[in-house]
Amino acid sequence: MPCPQILIFGNSGSGKSTLAKALAIRHDLDHLDLDTLAWQPTEPPQRSELSQVNALLDAFVERNAEQNRGWVVEGCYTDLLELLSEKAGHIVFMNLAVTACIANAKARPWEPHKYSSKAAQDANVEMLLEWIGQYSSREDEFSYAAHLGFYDRFQGRKTILTANTDVVDVVI
Numbered sequence: 001m002p003c004p005q006i007l008i009f010g011n012s013g014s015g016k017s018t019l020a021k022a023l024a025i026r027h028d029l030d031h032l033d034l035d036t037l038a039w040q041p042t043e044p045p046q047r048s049e050l051s052q053v054n055a056l057l058d059a060f061v062e063r064n065a066e067q068n069r070g071w072v073v074e075g076c077y078t079d080l081l082e083l084l085s086e087k088a089g090h091i092v093f094m095n096l097a098v099t100a101c102i103a104n105a106k107a108r109p110w111e112p113h114k115y116s117s118k119a120a121q122d123a124n125v126e127m128l129l130e131w132i133g134q135y136s137s138r139e140d141e142f143s144y145a146a147h148l149g150f151y152d153r154f155q156g157r158k159t160i161l162t163a164n165t166d167v168v169d170v171v172i
Helices: 016-027 050-066 078-084 098-106 118-123 125-133 144-153
Strands: 005-010 030-033 071-074 090-094 157-161
Touching (some): 005 016, 005 078, 005 144, 016 030, 016 071, 016 090, 050 071, 050 078, 090 144, 098 125, 118 125
Parallel strands (some): 005 071, 030 071
């Protein structure tokens, strides 16, 4: 069986990280959260150069190929997902209702790879909830339109999920 190479994307709070972590654990896949590459550690945060991220993504894919290991990459950055689209065998569009994404974001545990403390994360919640609510009206690489276009263009196996259910075995 070939090593799975999966991209998971959707609105913030849709369950991308939860699904990716579950797949990584259950199927021994290398997990990459695009948030860790997309932003420079500056105040205020600035997006990383696309060429730098592309080099890191190429190294991630090559390292896993050398180890004969599959991977799962998740994020909301269509521009970064495009860099991996020809290397992925399967994409999963987490297309949940905005209300479900907001509820998930409110219940989100502390993400230490993104925030220095739970208090720092909580201080950002109102901005995040507003941003999640704008998913359908935005016209950027994080928007519903960008995600749907990416899904439509992808030539490999693809899945749309509209609820947070235990789909770990269905996806692989």
